[in-house]
Amino acid sequence: ENIFDRSRMAPKTPIKSEPIDLSKQKGCTPERNPITPVKIIDRPQPDPWTPTANLKMLVSAASPDMRDREKKKELFRPIENNEQSDTPDSLQYDTVDDSPVDEFEKQRPSRKQKSLGLLCQKFLARYPNYPLSTEKTTISLDEVASILGVERRRIYDIVNVLESLHLVSRVAKNQYCWHGRHNLSQTLKMLQEEGELQYGELMTSQQKEHDLEYKFGEQKKETIPDSQDRPLLEFSEPDCNSASANSRKDKSLRIMSQKFVMLFLVSKTKIVTLDIAAKILIEETQDTVDHSKFKTKVRRLYDIANVLTSLGLIKKVHVTEERGRKPAFKWIGPVEFPGKTDELRGHSPTSDPLPGTQRGACAQYQTSATGKQRFTRHASFNSAQPCEAARRKVSSEPNSPRQERQACVVNSDENCSKMINLAAVCRQKIEEDTGKACDTETILNSSKNSNITLPFSLLPVPGDSDFCVNPLPRAVFPVVQADVPSFSLPIGINSQASHPSTPAASKTENGKSTLVPNQPFLCFPSSSLFMLCGGLQENNLSETLPASGDVGNRSAEAQAALPPVGCQKRSSHKCSSPSAPVDDEEPAAKKQTLEQSDLPLSLVVPKKPSESPKAEPSPGSVCSSAVHLETNRLDLASPAAAEAANKESTKPLNCQEQEKQSQNKYADEPPPGNEHISKENPNQPFQPQYLYVQPTAGLSSFNFLFSANQAPGAISLAANQLPSLSVPCVMVPSAALASFPLVCSPSFTSPLSPVPEGSFSAAASTNFSMSSLASNAPVLISTTAVVTPKVSPGPSVDPQQPAHPTLHLSPVLTRSCSSVKLDSPVCMGHPVTLLKLQQPSSAPLTPKSIRPAHHEAFFKTPGSLGDPVAWKKSEGNQTRNASSVQRRLEISSTSPD
DNA sequence: CACTCCCGCCAATTA
DNA sequence: TAATTGGCGGGAGTG
Numbered sequence: 001e002n003i004f005d006r007s008r009m010a011p012k013t014p015i016k017s018e019p020i021d022l023s024k025q026k027g028c029t030p031e032r033n034p035i036t037p038v039k040i041i042d043r044p045q046p047d048p049w050t051p052t053a054n055l056k057m058l059v060s061a062a063s064p065d066m067r068d069r070e071k072k073k074e075l076f077r078p079i080e081n082n083e084q085s086d087t088p089d090s091l092q093y094d095t096v097d098d099s100p101v102d103e104f105e106k107q108r109p110s111r112k113q114k115s116l117g118l119l120c121q122k123f124l125a126r127y128p129n130y131p132l133s134t135e136k137t138t139i140s141l142d143e144v145a146s147i148l149g150v151e152r153r154r155i156y157d158i159v160n161v162l163e164s165l166h167l168v169s170r171v172a173k174n175q176y177c178w179h180g181r182h183n184l185s186q187t188l189k190m191l192q193e194e195g196e197l198q199y200g201e202l203m204t205s206q207q208k209e210h211d212l213e214y215k216f217g218e219q220k221k222e223t224i225p226d227s228q229d230r231p232l233l234e235f236s237e238p239d240c241n242s243a244s245a246n247s248r249k250d251k252s253l254r255i256m257s258q259k260f261v262m263l264f265l266v267s268k269t270k271i272v273t274l275d276i277a278a279k280i281l282i283e284e285t286q287d288t289v290d291h292s293k294f295k296t297k298v299r300r301l302y303d304i305a306n307v308l309t310s311l312g313l314i315k316k317v318h319v320t321e322e323r324g325r326k327p328a329f330k331w332i333g334p335v336e337f338p339g340k341t342d343e344l345r346g347h348s349p350t351s352d353p354l355p356g357t358q359r360g361a362c363a364q365y366q367t368s369a370t371g372k373q374r375f376t377r378h379a380s381f382n383s384a385q386p387c388e389a390a391r392r393k394v395s396s397e398p399n400s401p402r403q404e405r406q407a408c409v410v411n412s413d414e415n416c417s418k419m420i421n422l423a424a425v426c427r428q429k430i431e432e433d434t435g436k437a438c439d440t441e442t443i444l445n446s447s448k449n450s451n452i453t454l455p456f457s458l459l460p461v462p463g464d465s466d467f468c469v470n471p472l473p474r475a476v477f478p479v480v481q482a483d484v485p486s487f488s489l490p491i492g493i494n495s496q497a498s499h500p501s502t503p504a505a506s507k508t509e510n511g512k513s514t515l516v517p518n519q520p521f522l523c524f525p526s527s528s529l530f531m532l533c534g535g536l537q538e539n540n541l542s543e544t545l546p547a548s549g550d551v552g553n554r555s556a557e558a559q560a561a562l563p564p565v566g567c568q569k570r571s572s573h574k575c576s577s578p579s580a581p582v583d584d585e586e587p588a589a590k591k592q593t594l595e596q597s598d599l600p601l602s603l604v605v606p607k608k609p610s611e612s613p614k615a616e617p618s619p620g621s622v623c624s625s626a627v628h629l630e631t632n633r634l635d636l637a638s639p640a641a642a643e644a645a646n647k648e649s650t651k652p653l654n655c656q657e658q659e660k661q662s663q664n665k666y667a668d669e670p671p672p673g674n675e676h677i678s679k680e681n682p683n684q685p686f687q688p689q690y691l692y693v694q695p696t697a698g699l700s701s702f703n704f705l706f707s708a709n710q711a712p713g714a715i716s717l718a719a720n721q722l723p724s725l726s727v728p729c730v731m732v733p734s735a736a737l738a739s740f741p742l743v744c745s746p747s748f749t750s751p752l753s754p755v756p757e758g759s760f761s762a763a764a765s766t767n768f769s770m771s772s773l774a775s776n777a778p779v780l781i782s783t784t785a786v787v788t789p790k791v792s793p794g795p796s797v798d799p800q801q802p803a804h805p806t807l808h809l810s811p812v813l814t815r816s817c818s819s820v821k822l823d824s825p826v827c828m829g830h831p832v833t834l835l836k837l838q839q840p841s842s843a844p845l846t847p848k849s850i851r852p853a854h855h856e857a858f859f860k861t862p863g864s865l866g867d868p869v870a871w872k873k874s875e876g877n878q879t880r881n882a883s884s885v886q887r888r889l890e891i892s893s894t895s896p897d
Numbered sequence: 898c899a900c901t902c903c904c905g906c907c908a909a910t911t912a
Numbered sequence: 913t914a915a916t917t918g919g920c921g922g923g924a925g926t927g
Contacts, residue, residue, distance in 0.1 A: 111925045114903065141916090153905065156918055173912070173916065252919060296920060302902050327900070 114150075116303055120158045120310035122148055127178045137178035138171065157253065161307040164257035185334060188265060195262025256297075257304045264314065264331035273319050273328035277301055305329050 112118070123144065131137055141159070145152040159176055162168045166187045171177045263272045263280065278297040308314045313333035318325045 111901090111903070116902075151905075152916085153918075154903085156916095160918075292921075298900095299902065299921075300919085302900090306902080 115306065116154065116157060117306035117310050119148060119150055119154055120307045123155070123158050124310060127180065129181045131178060131180040131182075133182075139168065139176040139178055141174045141176065157303050158307055160253040161257045161304050162311075164254040165261070165311070167311075188261070188334060191258055191262045192265035195259075195266040253300060253304065256300055257308075260301060260304055261308070261313070264329070264333075265335075267331070270331035270335065271317060271319060271328050272331075273326045274298055274301055274305075275326060277329075 126144070126147075127137055127139075139159075141152050141155050145155045148155070159168055159170075163170065163176070166179060166183050167181060168176045168178050259280070260272070260277055263277055264270055275294075275298070278294055278301055305314060305316070308329075309316065311333075313331065314329040315332050317328050317330045319328040320326075
């Protein structure tokens with residue numbers, strides 16, 4: 001009751017925070033207090049006239065008081081504006097009820113509420129992630145401190161870390177300039193490069209004993225004495241002119257922060273345990289490994305980690321080692337820094353939230369980001385970058401088996417984290433993009449992310465759309481392969497069956513087949529080509545934003561739809577289990593994304609035939625990664641289908657589908673034979689089967705690439721054959737279609753559920769043709785899912801049917817459906833129907849697919865996925881068991897076990 | 898008890 | 913010299 005009263009009373013006070021101080025201290029000259037001339041003088045507020053000006057003034061006035069208090073220590077409780085706003089009147093407590101301390105206490109913000117991370121979030125919330133270049137935002141420490149109700153000391157902690165990443169720079173005493181994340185990518189890239197120099201591969205073996213690493217770290221450190229600090233690029237770059245002196249200041253927190261980030265960027269696993277980081281960061285003094293020093297370092301690392309977490313760059317995880325569970329942090333920020341420029345980065349930082357598993361997602365995310373960027377900096381993408389990305393991926397991948405495994409383990413956790421991250425990222429993105437719509441934006445973003453493609457842009461604007469589609473630069477291709485293997489590995493690990501499949505998958509990958517399988521279609525935006533991928537990207541989105549995803553995603557989906565197909569295929573090819581793919585995909589995806597964005601047209605076109613296959617896979621991977629959940633689902637479905645197809649290659653699609661369905665149920669058990677088949681199939685059919693149609697002009701004319709043969713999935717090949725034959729890819733001349741291109745993937749119709757069998761490729765093809773014919777609107781049929789615009793032209797295809805048929809299917813469908821949006825801008829005026837055909841993915845994939853499912857399940861309520869989930873879990877366990885790697889890194893959270 | 902990490906003393910720097 | 917920065921570690925929350 002008291003509280004209420006207080007609140008009531010208080011509310012009326014105009015100034016919440018200040019009141020106390022003023023009263024106490026100096027009378028309250030409403031304005032600045034004469035008493036603290038200095039401060040006032042120091043910052044004569046820039047614009048008294050702005051709306052906020054008054055507030056600022058008040059704040060400034062108050063700030064001195066606040067400080068005084070602090071000094072006095074009288075202050076009992078910090079005034080926390082935002083948080084405690086709830087208790088608006090906390091301010092007045094002092095006066096009003098000193099006595100009711102208890103309540104006070106109660107209300108007193110818990111430790112958590114005062115955490116640096118939260119404070120940092122508040123801080124960040126005050127500034128746009130991507131401020132307009134024109135406007136420079138200056139940050140007044142006193143002001144911020146007072147507004148946030150904390151001592152400046154805390155603000156220093158935040159600012160120092162932000163400064164290390166160049167999000168802000170110190171302009172003058174008490175004044176910092178907010179830069180936002182525009183340069184974040186660059187900064188990270190620099191850090192990565194620097195980190196590689198300094199820490200090189202040490203990190204590679206993070207998992208290894210700390211000792212080793214530690215030693216390495218030391219050595220390196222030694223080589224690079226303290227002086228290193230300066231060398232750290234960051235400072236030099238930005239400009240730290242005035243600050244210049246690298247006094248001790250530049251020492252710790254800032255440098256430490258950079259080094260800490262470097263460790264992540266250099267680490268393959270992207271996971272750094274606190275103790276290792278502390279050891280490495282303890283400079284030369286290492287010898288004196290004082291326990292105290294270590295402890296201090298750890299404290300600082302927590303401080304830094306809290307800020308980085310708020311930035312959405314890392315997340316906390318736990319690594320289980322022999323000794324037990326250790327606190328660690330996982331990098332969830334952007335991993336690839338293609339262009340030096342911001343390119344992807346801008347968004348990526350946030351976007352990447354989904355690391356491991358969702359690398360694909362990340363990739364997508366990036367893509368989406370790129371898409372955004374496109375607007376601004378389209379050009380920036382270079383074909384070159386993709387290559388680099390590819391290289392990196394490749395290089396990194398080699399080790400992948402182990403890492404991947406770990407990653408896999410982590411993945412489950414990651415999903416959650418990813419989700420969270422996505423949310424955060426979305427937020428950021430949103431802010432950035434739009435500026436501020438929160439929820440909605442978030443959703444959109446997420447959707448975008450998930451859909452690699454970037455839906456909107458794709459359809460509407462060809463140029464932008466590059467994304468979706470996956471350009472297939474060769475460079476990417478290699479990457480893809482690498483990725484694939486990795487994926488396969490995890491998968492293999494997971495399930496016994498998978499192993500065999502894995503090899504097969506890899507083979508396929510190596511072979512062109514892989515490529516083909518994965519990518520059913522490629523679509524390039526007008527100028528660029530669209531690639532349709534079997535895989536669904538939607539997953540991510542859908543996962544993240546189920547509801548929102550529908551809305552936003554759909555639009556996106558329309559665009560994405562294409563990609564998804566590829567993804568599916570890809571997944572199928574690889575047999576990748578969903579989960580596995582994810583890990584692998586991340587890199588690949590990223591690469592792909594990069595590549596895609598860059599490569600788009602030119603590359604694709606020329607290469608179509610030969611390359612397309614390759615390219616496809618990569619895109620597919622990307623897609624799949626992007627949409628983990630969906631992918632998984634899809635994969636599951638597809639795999640089964642694939643298996644069936646494989647088994648019954650001869651059999652008509654329908655039959656296959658049926659089988660698939662059945663198989664899907666069994667997803668777990670991929671028939672070995674299938675795998676082989678899949679392998680073989682890929683080889684045969686897959687190769688370049690795309691037909692590219694150049695658009696006469698812009699978007700209106702889309703270029704379609706159809707794989708002539710290719711059915712969506714390599715695995716499905718046999719099955720696909722029919723489809724491929726029947727409907728492989730249809731190119732519609734841009735003019736003819738005028739509006740949209742139709743793409744059909746051999747794969748099953750997404751609606752599988754409705755008519756599982758019927759959906760078969762043949763059916764799909766049929767539908768396909770029909771729909772296309774019937775409606776002017778373009779129809780896209782992807783293996784993964786079918787998207788029907790509002791109206792599903794597709795006869796039987798039902799967009800989303802609940803498809804229960806198989807667990808796999810259903811999920812897939814759903815997502816697919818969701819993923820594709822008719823409404824989406826993509827659709828543009830025309831209704832577009834996308835039919836996804838489930839592909840029979842290679843049997844081997846099932847395990848992997850399962851994994852993803854796990855993740856999904858994890859997130860989703862049991863009810864929806866119930867069986868699947870359980871199923872997934874079981875698989876997951878298997879996987880873990882299988883993988884030796886896991887042993888070490890397990891995220892406790894993952895727990896699925 | 899271990900993990901986190903808030904709090905704020907107080908030294909180094911700066912103005 | 914006063915103010916600003918920020919290193920550092922005690923020790924309080926949390927689980």
